[in-house]
Amino acid sequence: MTPDDPHDAVVVGSGAGGAMAAWVLTKAGASVLMLEAGRDYNPDEAPMLSMAKDAPLRGVGSRDKEFGYFDATVDGGWDMPGEPYTMAEGSEFMWWRSRMLGGRTNHWARNSFRMGEYDFKPYTRDGLGVDWPVEYKDIAPWYDKTEKLVGVYGTNTGLENHPSSGPGVLQPPPKFRVWETFLKAGGDAVGIPVVPARRAILTKKIDERQACYWASGCGRGCGIGAAFQTTTSLIPWAKKTGKLTIATGAMVYEVLLDASGKASGVRYIDKATGTHKEAKGRVVIIAASTGETARILLNSKPNGRSEGLSNSSGQVGRNLMDTVGSNLSAYFPQLEGRPRYNEDGAMGLHAYIPFWDYGRVKSGEAGTPRGYHVEIGGSFGDPGMGVGGGLDGYGASLRGDVKRRYGARIGLTQRGEMIPNKNSFCEIDTNTKDKFGIPVLKFSFAWSEHELNQVKHFQKAMGELVDKLGGTFTSDMPEPGKAISKGGEIIHEVGTARMGKDAKDSVVNQYGKSWDVDNLYLTDGSVFVSKAHKNPTITIMALAMRSADNIATRLRTGEL
Amino acid sequence: MTDMKTLITIDRRVTLKWLMGAMAVGQLAACGDGAKGISWPELEAIKAQGVGKDPDLLNPVVPWPLTMTAAELAITADLVDLILPAEGDLPAATKVGVPAFINEWVSAPYEDQHKDRVLIVNGLAWLDEESKVRNGVGFTQADASAQKKILDDIAFKDKVKVGLEKPAEFFGRIRSLTLGAYYTTSEGWAEIGYMGNTPGTGDYAGPTPEALTHIKGVIEGMGLTYTAP
Ligand SMILES: Cc1cc2nc3c(=O)[nH]c(=O)nc-3n(C[C@H](O)[C@H](O)[C@H](O)COP(=O)(O)OP(=O)(O)OC[C@H]3O[C@@H](n4cnc5c(N)ncnc54)[C@H](O)[C@@H]3O)c2cc1C
Ligand code: SF4
Numbered sequence: 001m002t003p004d005d006p007h008d009a010v011v012v013g014s015g016a017g018g019a020m021a022a023w024v025l026t027k028a029g030a031s032v033l034m035l036e037a038g039r040d041y042n043p044d045e046a047p048m049l050s051m052a053k054d055a056p057l058r059g060v061g062s063r064d065k066e067f068g069y070f071d072a073t074v075d076g077g078w079d080m081p082g083e084p085y086t087m088a089e090g091s092e093f094m095w096w097r098s099r100m101l102g103g104r105t106n107h108w109a110r111n112s113f114r115m116g117e118y119d120f121k122p123y124t125r126d127g128l129g130v131d132w133p134v135e136y137k138d139i140a141p142w143y144d145k146t147e148k149l150v151g152v153y154g155t156n157t158g159l160e161n162h163p164s165s166g167p168g169v170l171q172p173p174p175k176f177r178v179w180e181t182f183l184k185a186g187g188d189a190v191g192i193p194v195v196p197a198r199r200a201i202l203t204k205k206i207d208e209r210q211a212c213y214w215a216s217g218c219g220r221g222c223g224i225g226a227a228f229q230t231t232t233s234l235i236p237w238a239k240k241t242g243k244l245t246i247a248t249g250a251m252v253y254e255v256l257l258d259a260s261g262k263a264s265g266v267r268y269i270d271k272a273t274g275t276h277k278e279a280k281g282r283v284v285i286i287a288a289s290t291g292e293t294a295r296i297l298l299n300s301k302p303n304g305r306s307e308g309l310s311n312s313s314g315q316v317g318r319n320l321m322d323t324v325g326s327n328l329s330a331y332f333p334q335l336e337g338r339p340r341y342n343e344d345g346a347m348g349l350h351a352y353i354p355f356w357d358y359g360r361v362k363s364g365e366a367g368t369p370r371g372y373h374v375e376i377g378g379s380f381g382d383p384g385m386g387v388g389g390g391l392d393g394y395g396a397s398l399r400g401d402v403k404r405r406y407g408a409r410i411g412l413t414q415r416g417e418m419i420p421n422k423n424s425f426c427e428i429d430t431n432t433k434d435k436f437g438i439p440v441l442k443f444s445f446a447w448s449e450h451e452l453n454q455v456k457h458f459q460k461a462m463g464e465l466v467d468k469l470g471g472t473f474t475s476d477m478p479e480p481g482k483a484i485s486k487g488g489e490i491i492h493e494v495g496t497a498r499m500g501k502d503a504k505d506s507v508v509n510q511y512g513k514s515w516d517v518d519n520l521y522l523t524d525g526s527v528f529v530s531k532a533h534k535n536p537t538i539t540i541m542a543l544a545m546r547s548a549d550n551i552a553t554r555l556r557t558g559e560l
Numbered sequence: 561m562t563d564m565k566t567l568i569t570i571d572r573r574v575t576l577k578w579l580m581g582a583m584a585v586g587q588l589a590a591c592g593d594g595a596k597g598i599s600w601p602e603l604e605a606i607k608a609q610g611v612g613k614d615p616d617l618l619n620p621v622v623p624w625p626l627t628m629t630a631a632e633l634a635i636t637a638d639l640v641d642l643i644l645p646a647e648g649d650l651p652a653a654t655k656v657g658v659p660a661f662i663n664e665w666v667s668a669p670y671e672d673q674h675k676d677r678v679l680i681v682n683g684l685a686w687l688d689e690e691s692k693v694r695n696g697v698g699f700t701q702a703d704a705s706a707q708k709k710i711l712d713d714i715a716f717k718d719k720v721k722v723g724l725e726k727p728a729e730f731f732g733r734i735r736s737l738t739l740g741a742y743y744t745t746s747e748g749w750a751e752i753g754y755m756g757n758t759p760g761t762g763d764y765a766g767p768t769p770e771a772l773t774h775i776k777g778v779i780e781g782m783g784l785t786y787t788a789p
């Protein structure tokens with residue numbers, strides 16, 4: 001079939017949410033048209049194992065390639081020429097996009113932590129935010145199926161609010177490296193857990209995907225298929241069914257409704273020719289990423305209605321959340337001059353610190369209602385352009401210092417829960433259009449005291465840990481207000497079209513189905529009700545799988 | 561001293577390509593009379609083309625022209641070899657192409673690099689002037705001990721000579737660039753002991769017995785409990 005033919009389903013976006021929906025539906029026998037704004041891509045073009053010295057400027061980030069020359073991002077980043085977004089006065093928001101088949105799954109860090117029982121019922125626990133319309137146990141089987149399909153390494157720790165996966169679901173995690181073992185010793189002494197992390201990386205080969213070969217940063221893309229990205233898994237699998245049609249360079253800007261108020265398809269700009277086209281389907285699924293999905297809904301004006309599509313609740317664009325982020329870096333004289341070996345491993349977390357202080361959260365002593373986890377970094381990695389930081393002098397003594405200090409620093413990165421607030425949202429900026437003529441998003445964003453207090457908790461806890469291990473922070477402890485990330489900076493934006501039990505205060509139901517339009521579904525982070533500290537993508541995929549299963553059933557029964 | 565041709569063309573890379581034939585020839589930027597009254601003028605931003613949002617990652621090219629003059633490169637060569645001189649089998653900084661890298665860096669059309677360019681181009685001129693004032697000859701003609709005397713006034717955080725804060729800032733920056741450029745080469749990896757970027761099969765091997773024995777000793781020496789990975 002071609003993009004001009006009507007399909008059973010039109011899917012907008014090929015990232016985590018879109019590709020999962022397309023795979024589940026094509027596997028169930030439905031024909032799917034996937035519209036992707038970016039270009040075609042697969043990680044055969046990933047520069048695996050290239051040395052930094054083979055890149056301009058030793059591969060450091062620049063305005064063009066913000067996360068470094070070798071980062072897989074195509075035609076994207078914080079700043080996209082010709083595709084701006086704006087910010088309300090007094091607000092700062094950072095929006096990372098990429099325009100390529102597979103979206104941001106081509107270069108995400110693959111950290112994959114399940115949300116737990118508490119995370120689905122935050123309001124019930126502390127009266128803040130809103131509860132999800134589902135419980136953990138409703139989603140648990142979908143997490144199992146998703147993790148099994150995707151391939152996630154990790155262990156079941158049995159810790160509070162860090163649920164276990166089903167038997168045989170997880171792949172074995174890689175061993176701790178020396179600095180992780182060191183950190184664990186300190187953690188054990190001060191009551192902070194340091195446990196195996198979970199990442200969407202194969203440590204055992206499944207199907208055509210190889211096991212991790214323990215080299216080459218995953219952000220460059222993984223050509224051997226070990227690090228999960230939709231371009232080496234869901235998309236090629238869906239193609240193999242013969243049921244998937246892909247149109248790249250297809251910038252969708254509105255959903256079309258028929259006379260009865262049902263979605264009949266979408267309208268897009270074919271970037272190669274600049275022509276406006278229509279794609280038709282029995283069901284329309286939008287997964288263009290949290291911001292972009294809200295933008296498409298708000299820019300669709302059925303019967304000229306100014307509030308946009310599927311927005312009778314007024315919640316589209318509202319409840320924008322990102323993960324709370326802050327960083328500390330500590331230097332440990334005890335790690336100086338340690339024996340060398342290959343510490344690349346899976347080029348990311350083998351261990352992490354899950355949130356542990358639920359008891360004191362409950363009693364109020366923690367000073368913050370919601371938790372965070374800590375992602376840790378150290379290692380004898382590629383020395384990189386930062387190797388000379390903090391050094392002094394010149395000549396022989398300098399060489400000695402470089403070697404002594406190598407591998408003695410550990411970075412501690414907070415990743416915490418944000419509670420939705422009324423000051424954080426996106427809307428259409430009626431004064432600004434992108435190069436295609438499509439009105440752009442305008443962001444408003446603010447943290448509340450809850451997030452700032454959480455940063456304080458993190459700083460204090462890490463202070464105890466670092467102290468126990470005889471380390472010192474490499475810079476003064478910043479004020480929480482200075483330390484906290486900018487909105488969007490952690491690239492976990494979610495929540496702009498939340499799900500709920502009631503059409504009055506939510507945009508979609510628990511299956512991602514629009515309350516207002518019966519055959520319109522959302523399957524990306526826009527449907528999140530809260531932003532637990534757990535990185536969102538594994539949950540996006542589990543929910544997308546559940547939604548697509550629901551859609552497949554409805555297509556089969558003729559309901560759609 | 562390394563001859564000019566080597567300085568310009570040592571290409572430690574297999575794949576990275578530069579735009580050639582763009583080397584500027586000429587005098588050092590004249591910026592003041594004598595080291596004391598030297599100014600650090602702002603330089604015009606480089607308007608060349610950057611790498612763009614979708615470069616070919618497997619065939620990297622540096623698309624901007626290189627801008628350092630032969631004289632600037634010569635001073636750079638002496639300076640980076642004072643920062644990282646040869647030691648035993650370990651090559652000096654020029655031998656692994658550090659001056660060529662610094663040329664690439666200061667010629668880039670990006671903001672961060674522009675800031676460095678202002679610091680470095682002016683800093684090199686300052687070094688030369690300072691040498692003329694102190695030694696009667698330019699930096700590259702001065703002998704090593706005279707060169708080091710100048711560095712001793714700007715290279716150590718706690719001992720920067722009053723009034724030389726700007727040259728010290730310049731030195732700190734070029735030192736950092738030199739170290740970064742040097743330790744990202746194969747020679748630098750070997751020296752520092754980076755053993756990665758090497759694909760392996762089977763499970764991740766993890767720490768060697770020697771590395772484990774060492775960390776166990778460290779942990780237990782601190783009165784903490786060691787858990788084998
Ligand atoms: C460097 C980095 C590290 C990350 N690390 C982690 C991590 O460790 N763990 C984690 O859980 N998450 C991580 N994330 C976040 C993760 O990448 C996202 O949560 C995830 O990719 C979101 O999936 P999505 O399907 O909503 O959007 P995307 O993956 O962004 O896909 C959306 C797709 O839709 C396309 N599109 C957009 N607009 C249109 C339009 N108008 N018409 C047609 N197509 C359109 C885009 O081009 C894109 O391909 C990371 C992100 C980055 C950038
Ligand atoms: S570290 Fe492993 S998973 Fe990551 S890119 Fe390399 S081979 Fe792939």
